[in-house]
Amino acid sequence: MSKEKLVLIGNGMAGVRTLEELLTLAPERYEITVFGAEPYGNYNRILLSPVLAGEKTINDIILNDEQWYRDNQITLYTGKKVVEVNRARRQVIAEDGTVAPYDRLLLATGSNPFIIPVPGNDLPGVVSFRDIHDVNAMLAASQHYRRAVVIGGGLLGLEAANGLLKQGMEVIVVHLLDTLMERQLDKPAAALLKLSLEQRGLKFLMGAQTAAIIGEDRVRGVRFKDGSEVAADLVVMAVGIRPNADLAKKIGLHCERGVIVNDTMQTYDPRVYAVGECVQHRGMSYGLVAPLFEQAKVCANHLAGFGYSRYQGSVTSTKLKVTGIDLFSAGNYIGGEGCEDIVYKDPGHGVYKKLVLKDNKIEGAVLYGDTVDGAWYFQLMRDGTDVSDIRAGLLFGQAHLGDSGHGGQNAVAMMADSAEICGCNGVCKGTIVKAITEKGLFTLDDVRAHTKASASCGSCTGLVEQLLANTVGDYSASSKEKSMCGCTDHSHEKVRKVISEQHLTSIRAVMDFCEWRSADGCAKCRPALNYYLIAAWPNEVRDDYQSRFINERAHANIQKDGTYSVVPRIWGGVTTPAELRAIAEVADKYKVPTVKITGGQRIDLLGVKKEDLPRMWGDLNKAGFVSGHAYGKSLRTVKTCVGSEWCRFGTQDSTGLGIKIEKMTWGSWTPHKFKIAVSGCPRNCAEATIKDYGVVCVDSGYELHVGGNGGIKVRVTDLLCKVTTEEEVMEYCGAFMQVYREEAQYLERTAPWIERVGLSYVKQRVVEDAAGRKELYRRFLESQQQAQVDPWAERAEHGVDRHEFVPLKQVAK
Amino acid sequence: MSSAATVLTMDDWLEVGRLDDIPRLGARVVRTLYGDVAVFRAGDDHVFALDDRCPHKGGPLSQGIVFDHKVACPLHNWCIELNSGCAVAPDEGLARSYPVKVEDGVVYLQLAGARAAH
Numbered sequence: 001m002s003k004e005k006l007v008l009i010g011n012g013m014a015g016v017r018t019l020e021e022l023l024t025l026a027p028e029r030y031e032i033t034v035f036g037a038e039p040y041g042n043y044n045r046i047l048l049s050p051v052l053a054g055e056k057t058i059n060d061i062i063l064n065d066e067q068w069y070r071d072n073q074i075t076l077y078t079g080k081k082v083v084e085v086n087r088a089r090r091q092v093i094a095e096d097g098t099v100a101p102y103d104r105l106l107l108a109t110g111s112n113p114f115i116i117p118v119p120g121n122d123l124p125g126v127v128s129f130r131d132i133h134d135v136n137a138m139l140a141a142s143q144h145y146r147r148a149v150v151i152g153g154g155l156l157g158l159e160a161a162n163g164l165l166k167q168g169m170e171v172i173v174v175h176l177l178d179t180l181m182e183r184q185l186d187k188p189a190a191a192l193l194k195l196s197l198e199q200r201g202l203k204f205l206m207g208a209q210t211a212a213i214i215g216e217d218r219v220r221g222v223r224f225k226d227g228s229e230v231a232a233d234l235v236v237m238a239v240g241i242r243p244n245a246d247l248a249k250k251i252g253l254h255c256e257r258g259v260i261v262n263d264t265m266q267t268y269d270p271r272v273y274a275v276g277e278c279v280q281h282r283g284m285s286y287g288l289v290a291p292l293f294e295q296a297k298v299c300a301n302h303l304a305g306f307g308y309s310r311y312q313g314s315v316t317s318t319k320l321k322v323t324g325i326d327l328f329s330a331g332n333y334i335g336g337e338g339c340e341d342i343v344y345k346d347p348g349h350g351v352y353k354k355l356v357l358k359d360n361k362i363e364g365a366v367l368y369g370d371t372v373d374g375a376w377y378f379q380l381m382r383d384g385t386d387v388s389d390i391r392a393g394l395l396f397g398q399a400h401l402g403d404s405g406h407g408g409q410n411a412v413a414m415m416a417d418s419a420e421i422c423g424c425n426g427v428c429k430g431t432i433v434k435a436i437t438e439k440g441l442f443t444l445d446d447v448r449a450h451t452k453a454s455a456s457c458g459s460c461t462g463l464v465e466q467l468l469a470n471t472v473g474d475y476s477a478s479s480k481e482k483s484m485c486g487c488t489d490h491s492h493e494k495v496r497k498v499i500s501e502q503h504l505t506s507i508r509a510v511m512d513f514c515e516w517r518s519a520d521g522c523a524k525c526r527p528a529l530n531y532y533l534i535a536a537w538p539n540e541v542r543d544d545y546q547s548r549f550i551n552e553r554a555h556a557n558i559q560k561d562g563t564y565s566v567v568p569r570i571w572g573g574v575t576t577p578a579e580l581r582a583i584a585e586v587a588d589k590y591k592v593p594t595v596k597i598t599g600g601q602r603i604d605l606l607g608v609k610k611e612d613l614p615r616m617w618g619d620l621n622k623a624g625f626v627s628g629h630a631y632g633k634s635l636r637t638v639k640t641c642v643g644s645e646w647c648r649f650g651t652q653d654s655t656g657l658g659i660k661i662e663k664m665t666w667g668s669w670t671p672h673k674f675k676i677a678v679s680g681c682p683r684n685c686a687e688a689t690i691k692d693y694g695v696v697c698v699d700s701g702y703e704l705h706v707g708g709n710g711g712i713k714v715r716v717t718d719l720l721c722k723v724t725t726e727e728e729v730m731e732y733c734g735a736f737m738q739v740y741r742e743e744a745q746y747l748e749r750t751a752p753w754i755e756r757v758g759l760s761y762v763k764q765r766v767v768e769d770a771a772g773r774k775e776l777y778r779r780f781l782e783s784q785q786q787a788q789v790d791p792w793a794e795r796a797e798h799g800v801d802r803h804e805f806v807p808l809k810q811v812a813k
Numbered sequence: 814m815s816s817a818a819t820v821l822t823m824d825d826w827l828e829v830g831r832l833d834d835i836p837r838l839g840a841r842v843v844r845t846l847y848g849d850v851a852v853f854r855a856g857d858d859h860v861f862a863l864d865d866r867c868p869h870k871g872g873p874l875s876q877g878i879v880f881d882h883k884v885a886c887p888l889h890n891w892c893i894e895l896n897s898g899c900a901v902a903p904d905e906g907l908a909r910s911y912p913v914k915v916e917d918g919v920v921y922l923q924l925a926g927a928r929a930a931h
Binding site: 522527558811 | 837
C-alpha cells in the first residue's frame with residue numbers, strides 16, 4: 001500500500017514540531033513534503049533577540065538542520081513560497097511551479113509583522129523584526145550606521161532595541177503610549193523597566209505617534225504627528241504581529257484574524273489542519289512556544305489517526321529576553337472590579353511584585369527584579385488555588401528553591417555552568433542547558449526524561465523551570481487539568497470520583513470505564529489505581545500485588561544491590577531487653593551485614609537476601625514483632641519522647657499516647673508515607689511539628705499539628721486545633737488521616753496536599769464539622785479492620801505469595 | 814521446582830517451570846551460574862527472558878512493575894522493552910535477552926547467551 005501524502009506549508013517551529021510528534025506516533029504513515037519560504041532549516045524564532053544581541057549565533061538556534069529532513073525522508077523545499085492550493089485536486093502549488101499533491105495538508109504559516117501605514121515605510125533601512133533575514137539586515141546596518149529608531153515599546157521592540165544597543169548603535173525607542181510593554185506590565189513595573197533600560201543607554205520617546213518615515217534613497221529620520229523629527233539611519237518596526245492567514249483566505253478557508261480551527265486543530269476543510277501563530281482557536285492566537293507545541297501534539301495525534309486528543313487553549317506567561325532584566329507577567333495584571341492587589345515595592349533594590357486576586361484566587365501577576373516565584377504564582381493561577389490561607393506570606397514567595405540539595409542557590413541566571421542543579425542525579429546547569437538547546441526540549445517532562453534533572457526528589461523543579469524559561473524564551477502551560485499519566489487524560493480527582501460513584505472495584509474495571517489507552521496501564525498509574533480502590537472500597541477490593549511497587553509487594557525495602565532491609569515495628573519507640581536480644585539473634589542467624597538505628601526510633605536490618613525474608617519474619621514474629629511498614633506508602637512510625645513518666649518537664653504521658661496512636665493506625669495504606677509524633681511538652685523533643693500529624697502535649701491538653709515535613713522541603717506543621725482528652729487526639733487523628741486517604745493524590749504528602757486544598761478546608765472537615773469528623777473516624781476504623789493483618793505473619797506462617805520469595809528454578813551449571 | 818538432574822546442554826531448550834508459576838504482569842528468577850535471568854509474563858501471557866540486571870545501575874528487573882511488553886526497573890524507574898531488552902528512549906542501554914518458548918503451559922529457555930557472555 002502506498003503511503004498517504006502530507007504536505008506542510010511553513011517550515012517553522014509549530015509545523016516541524018507537529019512532524020516530530022507525528023513521526024514518533026506513526027513513523028510510516030505519511031510521505032511528507034515541507035515548503036518553507038525562508039532559505040533555512042527550522043530555527044527557534046523566539047531566540048532571535050539573543051542572536052541580535054550577539055549572545056548567540058544563528059547556528060545555536062537551529063532546531064532541525066537539513067540532515068534531519070533527509071534522515072526522516074522528508075522532502076524539503078526551502079525558499080519556495082506557496083502561492084496556490086487547489087483543494088479540489090488536493091495540490092499545493094509553489095511560486096516556481098512546483099506541484100505537490102496531498103491527502104492531508106498542514107498550514108503553519110506563522111505571522112507577519114505589522115507595518116504601520118505611513119509614508120516612507122518601504123524605504124531602504126526600514127526593517128521589521130521577525131526572521132533571520134531581518135536580524136541580518138539589522139546586524140549589517142549596525143556595522144555602517146550609528147543611529148537607530150525602534151518603533152514599538154513592547155516586548156519585541158525592547159528586545160530589538162537592546163540588541164542594537166549591544167551592537168554599538170545609539171537607540172531611541174518610540175512608543176505610542178506612556179507605558180512600556182503595556183500588554184504585560186502595569187505602570188509601576190514599566191517605570192522600573194524604563195529606568196533600568198535608560199541606565200543601559202536606551203533613550204525613549206513616549207506618547208509619540210509616528211506620522212512618516214523620511215528620506216530619499218534611504219531612511220533619514222522619523223517625523224511625528226506633532227511635527228517633531230528625530231534622525232535615524234535604521235528604523236525597526238516592532239509594533240506587533242498578526243496571524244498570517246493570507247494563503248488560507250485565498251484558498252477559501254474560514255478565517256477571521258487567523259485560520260479558524262477546532263479543538264483538534266482542523267480547519268473548515270477536514271483535510272486541512274493548521275497549527276501555530278497563524279491559527280485562531282476559541283478566539284485566541286498565540287505567539288509563544290508552549291501553546292504552539294501543545295497544538296502540535298494534538299494535531300499530530302489526529303494526523304496519526306489516533307483521534308483522542310484535544311487542545312483546549314493555553315494560559316501564558318511572558319518573560320523579557322534582555323539579559324540582566326528579570327521580568328515576569330501573567331494573566332490579568334491590571335486588576336479591575338472585584339479584584340484586589342497585593343503589592344511589594346522596593347525601588348531602591350529595583351524590585352516590584354504585584355499579585356492580582358479575585359475571589360481569593362490569583363488572577364494575574366507582575367514581577368520585576370525578582371522573578372524567582374513566577375513559576376509558582378503561575379501554577380497557583382492555572383490551578384485556581386484558593387490562596388486565602390497563605391495570603392499573608394504570598395508575596396514573599398514559596399521559598400521552595402533554596403531548600404536541600406542545591407547549595408541554597410535560587411536564581412539560575414548567574415550560576416556557573418558547572419553549578420549542580422539536581423543534587424540527586426548530579427546534573428549541572430551546563431548539562432541541562434545543552435540538552436535543552438541541542439535536543440530541542442521545551443517542557444519540564446522533556447528535561448526530566450533526557451537529563452534526569454528534577455526527576456527524583458523534585459526539589460530542584462523551580463530551578464529547572466527557570467532554566468527552561470531562560471533558555472527557551474518563555475514558559476507557559478495548558479489550562480487543562482493534569483492527567484494521571486500518559487495512559488489517560490483523566491485527572492487523579494476524576495478517577496477517584498468515578499471509582500466511588502460507579503462502585504468500581506478492580507483496576508480492570510476502572511481502565512475499561514475510563515477508556516485507558518494502554519492495555520495494562522503503566523508503572524505510574526497502576527499503583528495509584530490500586531491505592532484508590534483499596535481506599536474507596538476496603539471491604540471489597542482485592543489488593544493487586546502486581547500493581548504495587550516491589551517494596552510493598554515484598555514487604556521490605558529494596559536496596560541498591562537488590563537485597564532488602566527489614567524494620568520490625570517498635571511501638572512508640574519503646575522496647576525491652578528481651579526484644580533487643582531477639583533482634584540481635586535474628587541479625588546473627590541471617591548474617592545481617594548492617595544494623596542501624598533509624599530516624600523513627602526503630603532498628604533497621606540491612607542487606608537481607610530475599611529468600612531469607614519469610615523465615616526471618618517468622619523468627620521476629622515469635623519474639624512478638626510485626627511488620628514496621630518502613631517500606632510502604634502507609635503509616636510509618638509514631639515517634640515519642642519519654643513524657644511525664646520520666647521527664648521532669650513532661651506534661652502528659654506522650655509515650656503511652658504514642659503507643660495507643662500507633663496501635664490504632666498501623667497497617668493503614670495512605671497516598672504517601674505518613675509519620676506521626678507525640679511530644680510531652682512544648683520543648684518538642686519528638687519533633688512533632690515536622691510530622692504529618694504531630695501532637696504537642698501541654699499542661700491543659702494537646703495541640704494537634706498537621707502537614708509537616710522534614711524532607712526535601714522542610715515544612716513546619718499548621719496548628720489544626722487544641723483538644724483536652726486522649727480520646728479526642730485519637731478521633732482527630734483518625735479523621736485527619738481519613739480525609740487525606742480519601743482525597744489526596746497518590747504520592748502527595750500531607751504538606752503539599754494541605755497547601756493545595758488549604759488549611760481552612762481541612763479545619764472545616766476535621767474540626768468544625770463534628771458529625772463529619774465522627775463519620776470520617778468511623779470509616780478510618782472500618783478500613784483498619786481489613787488493614788491490620790501482619791503481612792509478615794501471613795507470609796512466614798501461611799505461605800502467602802511464596803512465588804515472590806523463591807526462584808523459579810536453580811540451574812546447576 | 815523441576816529436577817536439577819538435567820542432561821541438556823546450554824544450547825538446548827531448558828525447562829524452567831510452568832507458565833502458571835509466574836504471576837501475570839510479573840516475573841520469576843531463574844538462577845544460573847552466570848547470574849540471574851528474569852522470566853516475565855506479560856498481561857497477554859507472552860513470556861520473555863532477560864538478564865536480571867538493569868543496564869542503568871544493575872537493578873533487578875524481575876522486581877519491577879510489568880506493563881504491556883515493558884518493565885519499570887525498581888531502582889530508578891528506567892523502562893526496558895521485554896522483547897529486545899532495550900531501554901525505552903531517551904534512556905539508552907541493553908539487557909541481554911534469551912529465547913523463550915511455552916509449550917503445553919511449560920516454559921523453556923535457551924541460555925547459551927548467558928554462558929557465552931562469561
